[in-house]
Amino acid sequence: MGTTPLKTGNALLSSFGTTIFETMSRLAAQHGAVNLGQGFPEGLEPPDVIERLAETARTGPHQYPSMMGTPALREAVARHERTYWGLPVEASSHVMVTSGATEALAACFLGLVEPGDEVVVIEPLYDSYLPIIRRAGGIPRIVRLSPPHWTLPRAEMEAAFGPKTKLLMLNSPTNPAGKVYGPDDLAFLAAMLERWDALAVCDEVYEHLVYDGQRHIPLMTLPGMAERCVKIGSAGKIFSLTGWKVGWVVAAPALLHPVIKAHQYLTFTTPPALQDAVAWGLDTQRAYIEGLAGVLEKRRDRLAEGLKAVGFEVMPTAGSYFLSADFRPLWAGGDDQAFCRHLTEQAKVTAIPVSAFYGADPPGHLARFCFAKTDAAIDMALERLGRFFGGRGGGPR
Numbered sequence: 001m002g003t004t005p006l007k008t009g010n011a012l013l014s015s016f017g018t019t020i021f022e023t024m025s026r027l028a029a030q031h032g033a034v035n036l037g038q039g040f041p042e043g044l045e046p047p048d049v050i051e052r053l054a055e056t057a058r059t060g061p062h063q064y065p066s067m068m069g070t071p072a073l074r075e076a077v078a079r080h081e082r083t084y085w086g087l088p089v090e091a092s093s094h095v096m097v098t099s100g101a102t103e104a105l106a107a108c109f110l111g112l113v114e115p116g117d118e119v120v121v122i123e124p125l126y127d128s129y130l131p132i133i134r135r136a137g138g139i140p141r142i143v144r145l146s147p148p149h150w151t152l153p154r155a156e157m158e159a160a161f162g163p164k165t166k167l168l169m170l171n172s173p174t175n176p177a178g179k180v181y182g183p184d185d186l187a188f189l190a191a192m193l194e195r196w197d198a199l200a201v202c203d204e205v206y207e208h209l210v211y212d213g214q215r216h217i218p219l220m221t222l223p224g225m226a227e228r229c230v231k232i233g234s235a236g237k238i239f240s241l242t243g244w245k246v247g248w249v250v251a252a253p254a255l256l257h258p259v260i261k262a263h264q265y266l267t268f269t270t271p272p273a274l275q276d277a278v279a280w281g282l283d284t285q286r287a288y289i290e291g292l293a294g295v296l297e298k299r300r301d302r303l304a305e306g307l308k309a310v311g312f313e314v315m316p317t318a319g320s321y322f323l324s325a326d327f328r329p330l331w332a333g334g335d336d337q338a339f340c341r342h343l344t345e346q347a348k349v350t351a352i353p354v355s356a357f358y359g360a361d362p363p364g365h366l367a368r369f370c371f372a373k374t375d376a377a378i379d380m381a382l383e384r385l386g387r388f389f390g391g392r393g394g395g396p397r
Contacts (some may be wrong), residue, residue, distance in 0.1 A: 010135075019127060020356035023191055023287065023337035024340065030348035036303075037340075037350040039321045041177070041372035043142025044295065045286045046281065053277035055320065065272045067264050069248070076279040077233065077248050084207075085218050087226070092236040093253045096260055097275060099267040100245035101205045101234040106132050108201045108230050108249065110166075111262035113138040117166035120157070124357035126175050126203065138166070142359055147324065148315045150179040154188060165198045170219060172253045173206040173319025176357050176368040179213050180318040190222045198228070199255065203236035205247070207318045208289055213296040216317050220250075227252050235278040238289060240372070246270055246278050296321070303371040306382035310389055319374040324354055328365050330389050334362035343367070347388035 022036045028035040043093065068074065074091040081089040087093065098104040105128060113119060115137025115366045121129055133140055141160040168189065172181040183191075194301040202219050209241055212218045230251040237240035249259055269371035281288075304314045304323055313326035327339050334342075336353035344350045350370050371378065 001258055002215050006361075008086050008138070020352055024137075024344065024350050024352055028345045030370070031345050031348060033344045033348040033350045034377055034384065035350045036369045036371075036373060036377075036381055037082065037352045039157060039370050039372065040242045041240040041321065042377060043374040044273065044292065044372065046239055046285055049239055049241070049277055049285060050280040052280045053273055056273040056276040061272050063272075065275060067269045068260070069270065070272055070279065072239045073097055073246075073248075073275040073279040073282075076282040077250065080233075080282050081250055085221055087220060087231075087250070088217070091131070091252055094250055096256060096263060097270055098247045098249060098263060099270045100236065101203065101232050101247040102128050103245075103263070103267050104232045104249050105125060105129070105201070105203065107259050107266055108232070109133050109136045109138065109262040109265075110213075111258035111260070112199065112201070112230070112255070115154070115195050116163065118164040119163060119167045119169055120160045120198075122152075122171070122174075123167045123359065124176055124354060124362075125169070125359075126171060126304065127218065127356055129169055130359055136293060139164075144358075145177060145179065147177070147326070147363070148313075150174070150177045150315075152181070152185050154186070157189075157192065161192050161196045161198065165196045168198060168200040168386055169203070170200050171203040172219075173216065175206070175320050176322045176324055176352070176354055177315070178317025178320045178322055178324070180210050180216065181219075182214075183217060186217055186222055190219065190225050194224060200225070201332065202228045202229050202231045204231055205237045207233065208238055209293050209296060209321065210319045211293060211300065212318060216319070227255070227265045230255055235281070238292075239281055239285070240292070244278070246274050268276075271394045285294070299373065299378060300371045302375065303369060303378050303382070306378065307369065307385070308380065310385045315366075321370050322368050323371060324366045324368050325351075326365055327367055336367055337364075340367055343385075349384050349388075 074095040077095045078089045078091040081087040099229035109132045111134040117138050119133050119138045120141045142365040143156050143160050207216045233248050235246040313328045314325040317323040336355050340351050340353045351367035
């Protein structure tokens with residue numbers, strides 16, 4: 001055999017490890033742990049939407065739908081945006097269906113970012129943002145929020161924008177911090193976009209999961225923002241059906257056009273039966289959509305109070321599936337990666353290290369717990385944690 005080395009994969013993407021969600025879920029299965037790590041809900045799936053999928057799977061169609069999405073789903077998404085957010089969205093020109101919100105993000109970054117463009121991102125952040133931005137040739141400009149209140153640091157945000165800024169990546173409600181941006185912060189961000197003639201990609205997959213009487217406000221609804229914002233939604237989050245991987249992009253035609261060009265060479269299209277069931281659900285399941293936040297708020301409180309009783313310092317969370325907790329009062333045996341592995345292997349409860357949601361120099365003392373689980377799963381996890389940290393097995397203190 002020759003000695004010429006084999007050519008390897010893309011250096012940028014190869015430099016990233018396996019996503020933390022996959023890693024921790026494998027570890028949870030290996031050790032029989034209660035998995036409060038990966039953000040998939042349990043016991044919340046709407047049976048009528050699932051039955052609609054079964055019917056459509058039997059009757060068809062089963063061939064490629066349009067890469068833009070089925071007309072029924074695009075119309076349903078447009079109605080959803082008009083009903084809940086008052087956005088003057090037309091299905092034929094403003095809506096594109098994607099195979100999940102992560103594919104929507106990839107299409108947006110690949111379609112809108114030129115090499116050398118700067119993209120303002122806010123930490124902590126969903127872990128797919130930075131790899132895709134960098135693969136598109138973008139340069140992230142990172143602004144960090146700090147616990148426990150995750151207040152937007154306006155001076156740092158102003159410093160992050162400049163002549164090369166192309167995009168702001170805005171996630172609200174946020175994963176993992178659970179922050180919901182209010183009208184003052186949104187007005188400030190809108191002013192920055194106008195000042196620097198920049199665009200925004202708005203990850204709003206948790207748009208209906210807002211608690212404590214707060215309300216979600218799409219950045220796109222602010223004056224002057226309809227032509228600057230790309231809004232991403234997720235049927236998986238709306239209907240607690242994350243494995244279906246149906247998402248969408250809503251944007252003005254001029255912004256949507258380059259995103260379409262990227263999407264057509266990614267997944268191209270999404271299974272028609274899933275699209276049909278989601279369209280039907282958006283049009284018929286309003287009570288479910290509007291009631292889900294109340295159910296999850298109770299589960300959030302159940303988990304938060306239980307973690308506090310164990311000894312964690314729990315951060316407030318106003319939206320999403322997640323809360324973050326400071327484990328230093330309980331354990332001093334290493335950083336959050338070590339803690340979450342230790343927790344899974346020894347206490348049989350899995351969380352996600354919050355450092356996974358940062359680019360560099362992350363805080364190492366927070367773990368993210370998912371509360372979109374059954375009461376039984378939450379109670380089992382809390383019982384295990386209480387027994388573990390209340391005994392002699394809690395590790396170094």
